[in-house]
Amino acid sequence: MIETTSAHPRPVLPLPATLETLPRRVLVTGGAGFIGSALVWALNQQGVDRIVVADRLGQDEKWRxxxxxxxxxxxxxxxxxxxxxxxxxxDFDLVLHLGACSATTELDATYLARNNFEFTKHLAHWALAHGARFVYASSAATYGDGAHGMDDTDNAPAALTRLRPLNAYGYSKHLFDQYAAQAGILRQLVGLKYFNVYGPNEAHKGEMRSLVHKAFGQILETGSVRLFRSHRPDYRDGEQQRDFLYVKDAVAMTLYLAMAPAAGGLYNIGSGHAHSWLELTGALFAALGRDPRIEFIDIPESIRAKYQYHTKAAIAKLRAAGYGAPVTPLADAVKDYVQNYLTGDRRLGD
Known part of the structure; x- marks a missing residue:
């Protein structure tokens, strides 16, 4: 058993749900990454430690x-x-497949197809052949600009074909969703369309870190936060909206669906609420006990046409599957993240 004892015990928000059924043995791919390591932590919280972690540690600090x-x-x-x-x-009875290149700016579509699509397809068929529950990370990026909705209830091939991802990462995730639907195996799997997840264990993600992590550093360095101004007349600066979800809620939702035998197909994993960037940064300044100071900058031309102004997860399907825990309020989640993790550069379990 690989184990490290924490030298800094402290109170944390409880997991929003306790599992009634626990997996016996789990494979977690991407298990050193952001959501993957949070899933290992959440399983440990439930007393599960018969876990095998697969990842590519590379040269960043996700090993921490x-x-x-x-x-x-x-x-x-x-x-x-x-x-x-x-x-x-x-043997494994549960495979949690979080391993992927999650950079929305990655331009090598061949690499994404091999890493995010082919790898997932191979692992899914292995899991099905060996009687293991297969839960994988899709992405809200599969919805593109949301012109065709962000509804997870219709998983038919024809419905998925209508979606138009805006970047190669989103398309690589969409490829597997479509493949699984067309191959008739999607109902036997659980695919999770994560929205804007933030929280501890994301420090290694570089430019893919959440605004909370980036803004925390900006505030310590300059006392202010830089936000994109709006380039649309129907949104004022800073009032662009996202469905922000704390990672502790994301893993609770994930593990619930993983252990719910009747759950199958695609599920949105989000808060079900849309909050503005101003609300998010306001919660961050409040957690630090500071007055808000915000500077607005132009959205770079390279991403302006693909920039999303509003996302909100429809989570009725998740609720219908029996997940009834409330989502951690934005201010409480940001406070927990800032005071218990960002301050002191700690990870889940430290």
């Missing part, structure tokens, strides 16, 4: 996310299929 966590084994993702095929890793 693993330090406080309990799991049986770690392997590099490039070795995963060989070891699964040989039987060296043993």
């Amino acid at each position: 996310n693993l330090v406080p966590l309990r799991f049986e084994d770690y392997l590099e993702a490039d070795d995963l299929f060989a070891r699964l095929g040989s039987g060296a890793l043993g």
